[in-house]
Amino acid sequence: MTETELLQGCLREKRAAQHELFRRYAGKMMTVCLRYARHHAEAEDILQDAFIRIFNNLNQFQGKGSLEGWIRRIVINTSLKSIQKMSFQKEGLGGLESIPEMSMLPDVYAHLGEQELMRLIEQLPHGYRTVFNLFVIDGFNHAEIAQMLQIEEGTSRSQLAKARYMLQKFILQQSKTRIVKLFDY
Amino acid sequence: MKNHLPFDQHFKDQLQDAESFVPNHLFEKMMAARDKRRGVVFYLQNNWLKYGMTACAIMAGIGVTYLKSVPKTKNVATIPTKTVDNHAAHQTPKGVVSVSIDAPKPLILNHLARINPKPTDVEVTGHAVIPIENQRKVVQPLVQMPVQQQHVGDLNPPMQQLKTPQNIETVLVDALSMAVLPLELNVATPDKSPKKVISPSVAPIASIKKQHVIESYSVKTSPRMTFGPDLSCPNFSLRKPNRWYVDIWGSPDYVFRKIYSNPNKGESTNYANARDSVEKSWYGFSAGVRGSLVLESGVAIRAGVNYLQNNEVFDYKKPGEVRTVTITESIKQTDGTTRTETRTEKHYGTYELKKYNRYRSVDLPIQLGYEFGGMPWSFSVNGGINFNLTSWRKAEILDTTLQPFDASPKDANVFKSNIGTSLYASFAAYYDWKDYTQLFVEPYIRHFVSPITTNDYVLEQRYTDVGLKLGVRWRL
Structure with missing residues (x-):
């Protein structure tokens, strides 16, 4: 089934087409939801809400970009909506100035696969995680993030820096643990 | 900033197109939730054939009834x-x-x-x-x-x-x-x-x-003379012409409640019994307005809005309750100073909680009826379906650990916000009170087809409502 046929089927409320659309994109979008949600159950709820919105608003997709991009944007928006009660201002490790610059060689993290990285992201405080996801993985700039989250651009930058710092600390801790384990052998 | 590029890129490469496992049931769950949110419009869209055919059948019935009720006439256009x-x-x-x-x-x-x-x-x-x-x-x-x-x-x-x-x-x-x-x-x-x-x-x-x-x-009705043995005369009918009415009513109601285990959630008889023991039907009331079109044949089509409030008493008692009470006493001494003594006491007793639960719903009743009788009394039998528009409640119930909890919020996931359809049957008696105005009394029974509880809740709670409508109707 081509994408056009798929869209037409969904617009006609054909259950088979809707199921196919869901099957094609649900896996990737679930990863998006898991990155933003606090736990798996919440991610499922977000995915469900997002696809309801997708099916309800599919007629608004004008085909200007890719369907996947459009779907991803809705999933991200739904995720943000579900976590909008979180305060991005209150979380933090102090001012931006207090964060030491940390440079990490790629060798330290190159071995980390998606599961490990997801686990690391999950450990981040919610505000950091959201900004990190939006900026690093979903490709939004700070101005867009500030608008989406209704925060200052500076706050976005600050949260991103703190997120990076924490992630690198986590990675270093993991590395030490691995080294210790290696020595144990 | 540039130092972070490889770090960021690694995350992006690994996670941007990563796929995660999606439970199989999620699609069906999502579509069910979507159907529910879309409500009546969805049902009409998805079951357009069924509803269309039903509507056509009703329209055809009305049409045939109407045509039968109109006597065949000759062209009267020439009559000034x-x-x-x-x-x-x-x-x-x-x-x-x-x-x-x-x-x-x-x-x-x-x-x-x-x-x-x-x-x-x-x-x-x-x-x-x-x-x-x-x-x-x-x-x-x-x-x-x-x-x-x-x-x-x-x-x-x-x-x-x-x-x-x-x-x-x-x-x-x-x-x-x-x-x-x-x-x-x-x-x-x-x-x-x-x-x-x-x-x-x-x-x-x-x-x-x-x-x-x-x-x-001077007009008399007693003579029974007719126009003579002209067999070609069209038949006259005693049927009344089509009439439009507006009814308003209020009704005391009593709701019979049944609680039992949700078959999809396993056996929960003890829990059902526990809930039944602390929640009792009290009384209810309903009020509404409806419009009626009564055809010449006596067939009546009615539609309106109905509000129902069903009240229950939640009467919870838990004996053997122990509470530790801290008592602080300030004692003024003879030298003018104040001495404070604090002690704790254990109080034994029964914890009692009595609340009045209110289950409210607004429905759209669609009914068919048949009216008969003369003046001053006329009667009708009616049947139909009530489509729930919305429902909400203030309800304290027992949870599965048999502790009281507030099941009112939607998040509690106990009661539906739309309790679906209910079947309606009634008999009404109308009394001609004044010109264009009738008083009516209408005992009725209404059965809710589906439980008012959500599918995820371990019990099913079903209602059957009986009431006595007392109202006024006006002929338009």
């Missing part, structure tokens, strides 16, 4: 018509006649034209077609009154006697309770030219009475 003075007609005194807007005027006029084909010594010009519903009442003024050159003469034998105005009246007030009053008479006598006995202007019945032919035209 004249508008009667509404105000004058409306002032027709009580106790004389009632004037209906919906009388099958052309039929009677056709009928008269057919039985009196030739001019003769008595000429009647114009008719007021007046159904006599009840001699004590004045109903609707006639809006449009046909006028026809009419001749009552050269009648077939049974009609020959009807050459005088007095007899004309007797004829015209036939067994069908339809009076055709001549508005202008030209009575020809052997030695005189036709004599006009009533002004050609259409006068109110009251003023007709005051004129010199008043005795002749």
Whole structure:
């Protein structure tokens, strides 16, 4: 089934087409939801809400970009909506100035696969995680993030820096643990 | 900043297109949630064939009923018509006649034209077609009154006697309770030219009475004379014309409740019994408004809005409750200082919690009925479906650990926000109170097809509501 046929089927409320659309994109979008949600159950709820919105608003997709991009944007928006009660201002490790610059060689993290990285992201405080996801993985700039989250651009930058710092600390801790384990052998 | 690029890129590469496991049931769950959110519109969209066919069947039924109720008429376009003075007609005194807007005027006029084909010594010009519903009442003024050159003469034998105005009246007030009053008479006598006995202007019945032919035209319903054995005459019907009504009512209600295990969630009989033991039906009430179209055949189509509030008492008692109470005493001493003593006490007793739960819903009732009877009493039997528009509640119930908890919020996931459809059946009695106004009493039963609890809840809670509507209805 081509994408056009798929869209037409969904617009006609054909259950088979809707199921196919869901099957094609649900896996990737679930990863998006898991990155933003606090736990798996919440991610499922977000995915469900997002696809309801997708099916309800599919007629608004004008085909200007890719369907996947459009779907991803809705999933991200739904995720943000579900976590909008979180305060991005209150979380933090102090001012931006207090964060030491940390440079990490790629060798330290190159071995980390998606599961490990997801686990690391999950450990981040919610505000950091959201900004990190939006900026690093979903490709939004700070101005867009500030608008989406209704925060200052500076706050976005600050949260991103703190997120990076924490992630690198986590990675270093993991590395030490691995080294210790290696020595144990 | 640039130092972070490889770090960021690694995350992006690994995670941007990563796929995660999605549970199989999620699609069905999502579609069910979507269907639920879309409500009635969705059902109509997804079941358009079913609902369309049902609607067509209903429309066809109504159409057939309507067509059957309308007598076959000949072309009456040639019959000149004249508008009667509404105000004058409306002032027709009580106790004389009632004037209906919906009388099958052309039929009677056709009928008269057919039985009196030739001019003769008595000429009647114009008719007021007046159904006599009840001699004590004045109903609707006639809006449009046909006028026809009419001749009552050269009648077939049974009609020959009807050459005088007095007899004309007797004829015209036939067994069908339809009076055709001549508005202008030209009575020809052997030695005189036709004599006009009533002004050609259409006068109110009251003023007709005051004129010199008043005795002749006092309307009586007792004569059972008809227009003669003219078999080709169209049949007249005693059916009432289509009528529109608006009803408003209030009703005391009692709701029978059943709670049992949700078959999809396993056995929870103990929990169901525990809930039943602390929650009791109390009383309820409903109120609403509806519009009715009553066809000539008596078939009634009704639709409106109904509010139902069902009340229950949550009466929870937990014996053996222990509470530690901290008591702080301030004792003023003789030297003016204050000494504070604090001690704790254990209180044993029964924890009691009594709350009044309120389950509310707003529904859209669609009903079909059949009305019969006369005046002043008439009756109807009704059946239909109530489509729930929304429901909400304030409810304290036991949770699965048998502790009280507030199940009111939607997040509690106990009660549905739309409790679906319910089946409705009733019998109504109407009493003619005033012109255009009836009082009615309508005992009814309403059964909720689906439980009011969500599919995820371990129990199913079902309702059957009985009530007694007391209301007023107005004919439009």
